[in-house]
Amino acid sequence: MNMINSVYPLLPVFIIIVTLYFISWLYAKWDIFSLKIHRKFWNYILLITYLISGLAGLIAVVKINYKIEIPVYDKLLNWHVTFGIGMFIIAFFHLLNHLNYYFPLLFKKRFFQKKIYNNKTSATDRNQFVYLLFLLGAVTIISQVIFIREFMSVLAGNELVLGIIMSVWMLLTGWGALAGRQNVPALFSFQRGVRMLIFLAFIPVILIDLIYFLKYLLFPPGTIAGLGTALAGALILLFPVCFLSGYLFTAFSTILSASANKNRIGSAYAYESLGSLAGGVLFSIILGRYLNSIQILGLMTSAVIIICISINGRGFTKKTLFFLTAGVLLPVVIFISKPDNWLKKILLPNQNIILNKSTRYGNLVITEQAGQLNFYENNYLQFYTENMMANEEAVHFAMARHDKPEKVLLISGGIAGMIKEIMKYDVEKVTYLETNPEVFLHWKNHLIEQKDGDCIEIVRSDIRSFLSGTKEVYDVILINLPAPSTIGYNRFYTYEFFKIIKQHCNNLTVVCTNLPSTVNYPEENALEINSSLWKTMGMHFKNLLLVPGEKNYFLASDTILTKNITDIIFRRGIETEYVNQYYFDDNLLDMRSSSIVSQFNPHSKINRDFKPYIFVKQSHHWLSQFNINYWFIIVIPALLFLFFFFKQDAVTIGLYTGGFTAASLEIVMMLAFQIFVGSIYLASAFFFSAFMGGLFAGSYLKTTEVRSGLINHYYKLQFGLALFAMILPFLINMTDYFSGYAIFIRLIFFILVFILAFGVGFEFNLASKLPQREFSMISGINYSTDLAGSAFGAFLTSLFLLPVLGLVSTCLIIAGLNIISGTVTFLFCNRK
Incomplete structure (x- = not known):
């Protein structure tokens, strides 16, 4: 069986x-x-x-x-x-x-003597805990980025899944920090901390394998894992890592404070943030570019083992030698056996993996199956070869309607076979881009098989960055991208994107993009997606035409678009196997087109970069497959956030709101960065690094020990975060004027992220010195409160505030929350 x-x-x-x-x-x-x-x-x-x-x-x-x-x-x-x-x-x-x-006769009850723990920590051990905090930060940030990547890859997830993963990560980490607030100094030692840290570094290797294995066991190829599955999987598989990392922060920071008989929780937060900064930079520059997830985790585990042994300073024992040997052999075994290829093959059965490579745009996998090549990015099928019907429709529906196309812009699909169809029109130049330019480095030979290869210009750049930096005008623009199921893909279906496209058009230019077909019984949300795209393109072009085929093809131009496609192809003598009078009837095609367009909602909203209406409706459409209401998964977390918001005291309300602010505004800036520059896959690690650098600087900043002065700084800082949130939309819109200067835009965003994190880190530093409690209670409560706010911020902002309310409204809401929390602290200050 x-x-x-x-x-x-x-x-x-x-x-x-x-x-x-x-x-x-x-x-x-x-x-x-x-x-x-x-x-x-x-x-x-x-x-x-x-x-x-x-x-x-x-x-x-x-x-x-x-x-x-x-x-x-x-x-x-x-x-x-x-x-x-x-x-x-x-x-x-x-x-x-x-x-x-x-079985009392077989198994006699054993009486164990209760362990007595040494309550004292030597000066050497105290310094060693600083190193452990640093390693904890590095291990946590690297594990977090990898888990997010792998969950998104395995579940082919969108921002809904991302929001769940990030929220669950922060909530479980906060739970672990809260669990560690009781009697940590009496039960802890440096050796135990080392064992826990090594386990924390190694267990992700097992859990990543389980993600793939359980996906294969529970969901046969071709089936979709729902939102409930994503939530259950995140809770089960992230618990070992997140809970332990939260506990270890409370344990390490408590011992650091207790050993010096002084509150050093802010310093502990700084050391952990510094480790996260180092881990993020290392991941961005080296690890994320050249190694896959399992290789990275193997090297990380090996590094943790070797560093912990070196700082232990207790000589070599048999146990030490065992761990050292394991630390050296683990990455060697991983690099030789290549388990990542096995994992990918689990989800891609009956396909021969030709390439499996981590790139700065995502994990790129190319497979071969019965002569057909399949191109996957983050486990999402981008395109495949030998699809004659799709290639002919995507090209000829638009190209045939231009009398003499000489310059063509092709956005994705060239390797799939579309360039071969384009060359039937005797064009002078084809400018070809892909969402992941790394494809060209590994499959250029397959692209240029024909003698006309000299007229193909391959551009290895982000699509929108390239279009913003060139003044080239094209006769035909073909856009062949996946549906806007993520905010990353939505940016190629927005008002702002077609505004850029229009700058590269003349009066005769024909533009073509597409969406999944809605010919037979269109679902309400799917129809609304098509309506929004139709209306969005109509804001820039005088004439629109929808051609139903394998997909819904949206044609736009300032000239009249003729409808009799088969007559045109016949008159011009273009050789086609599928798009011709033998398979298409112009009258029937026109009737189907008119029928679909007549169902479009004339009051549909325009799709914009910072108000991605199509993405929201695409999310509704995706959730409808699992009978889940979009508003249900928004309202419940929103009510919970408000409930806990009003349960906070005058100190923790600032941390709770600060965590919400940090996560929310970081997501806002990451989305803006993706729109202007692209390649958020690798830039996410840079963002985390800049954020952790700001946290380190803010939490390590020396402050006054006078309580009144601390409170005064505390509420003013919350008002400062409110001001930052209010001016952020202006700063982001100003960045648009520097389109085409990617380095300068990156610098602006990293400075903004650093400033935000500095404020939040300084806020945590101040909050850790205000309560009059035990060190473990302060550390556990403050850290968990901050993470709880971050969890709600990541979830609500990515799924509701930003997509539905837009950039300005989102930032104003965040500013309002900080004003409320700052006012509560101010009133508390005056009462005292």
């Missing part, structure tokens, strides 16, 4: 439960939480699986015995078996924990 992709998920349930149980047991062994809590948690899970499996089984018995029709019977049966599997596995662990009770 084939257990892969079977009806009942035996292997996935087994893998998930065993992994989580091991992690839970290990954390209990490390005293992150007690063994009693570990067992209590699994007893509750055992009870839940028993109740669900038993109830579903009873309903099945009733149906069979009394012949009652139950519409959801198949789902209940699946639940009965799935939870039954889970109940058996958990019960087996429960039995192992109580063998001495069931």
Whole structure:
């Protein structure tokens, strides 16, 4: 029996439960939480699986015995078996924990002497914890970027998935920080910290493998993993890393403060941020450019082991030698065995992987299948060769309508075979760009097979950056990009993009772009997407024509666009295999076109860069496949954010709002950067690095020890963040005037990110010195509060505030929150 992709998920349930149980047991062994809590948690899970499996089984018995029709019977049966599997596995662990009770003669009860922990930390160990904080920051930032990349790649995710991953990461990290606020100095040692840090560096290697393996087991090729799956997967697979990293920050910062009998939580935050800065820069410059995820994690684990051994300073023991050997061999084994290729092949069955490379634009994978080449970016199919129908439609629908096309701009699709079709018009020059220019470095020979290769100009640049920096005018512009399912692709369907396109047109230029077909029973959101694009293009061109084919092709020009495509092709003697009078009827094509256009909403909104209406509707369309309402997943987090906002005190409200502000405005600037410069895939690590550099500078800044002065700085800083949020839209719009100067734009954005992070880091520094609590309580509460605000900011801004309300409204809302929090602190200051 084939257990892969079977009806009942035996292997996935087994893998998930065993992994989580091991992690839970290990954390209990490390005293992150007690063994009693570990067992209590699994007893509750055992009870839940028993109740669900038993109830579903009873309903099945009733149906069979009394012949009652139950519409959801198949789902209940699946639940009965799935939870039954889970109940058996958990019960087996429960039995192992109580063998001495069931078999007292075979397993005598052992009495363990309670461990006595040394409460004192030597001066050497105190300095060593600074190194551990630095390593913690580096490990965390590298792991975070890799997990985001891999989740987005495996789930072919958009900003909805990204928002979930980032929010779950921050919430779980905050939970771990909160869990570490009790009695850390009494239960912790440098050696334990080292073991935990090595585990934190290594466990992502296993978890990344599980992401691919579970995706393959649960979702056969061609099926889509829904939002619920993304949430469940993030909670399960990110818990070991995020929870432990949050706990370790509280533990390290508490020991650093307790050993000096002085509040050094701000300094601990600075050391961790400095490590994140170093890790982000290293990832951006070297690791992310040349290595895949598993190779990076292997090298990171090896580096952590070697550094920890070198700073331990206790000589070589057998255990030390074992770890050192493992640290050296791990990356060697990974580089030789190339496990990343195995993982990619799991999701691309029956395809031969020709190229698997990390680029600054994304992970590029090229596969071969029965002579056809498939090009994937971040596991998303960009295009494939040998698709004669798509190539002919994308080219001839537009090219045939221009009397004499000489200069052609081709945006994606050349390698797929479109250049061959373009050459049938005897053009003088074809300017060809791809969303990932790295494709040209590895497949240029396949592109230029014909003798006309000299007239092809390959441009290795971001598409919008190139168009902003050239004054070339084209006769035909062909745009063949994936649907705007992400904000990254949406920027090629906006008012601002077609404004740039219009600058490269003359009165006879024909522009063509496309969307997925809506010929048969169009879904409401899909129809609204087409309506918005139609209206957006109509803002710049006098004449529009929709041609339904394998896709909906949108043609735009300032000249009249004739409708009889087959007559034109016949008269001009253009040789085609598919787009001709044998397969197309002009009258029928015109009727279908008119029918679709008549359904367009005349009141549809214009799609803009900073108000991406099409992306929002595309998200609605995507969610409709899983019967999930878009507004439901927005309203619940928004209400939770407001609930916790009004639950904060005069100190934590600033941290909560500061975390929200930091995450929200960073997303705003990353989107703006992507619009103006592109290549956010690699730039995200630069953004994180600039942000961490600002956090380090702000949190390490020396402050007054006078409480009144601290509060005075604290509320003024919140008003300062409000002012920054209010002027940010102006600064971003000013950046548009420097289009074409990518280096200067990068510098502007990195300075803005640094300033934002400096303010937030200084805010954390001040907040850590205001409360009169134990060091562990201050560290755990402040860090978790900051991360909770960041989680809500990342989720709500990327999914609702920015796409729906736009740039200005988003920044004004953020400014308003900071004014409220600053006012609360100001009133508290006056009352005191």
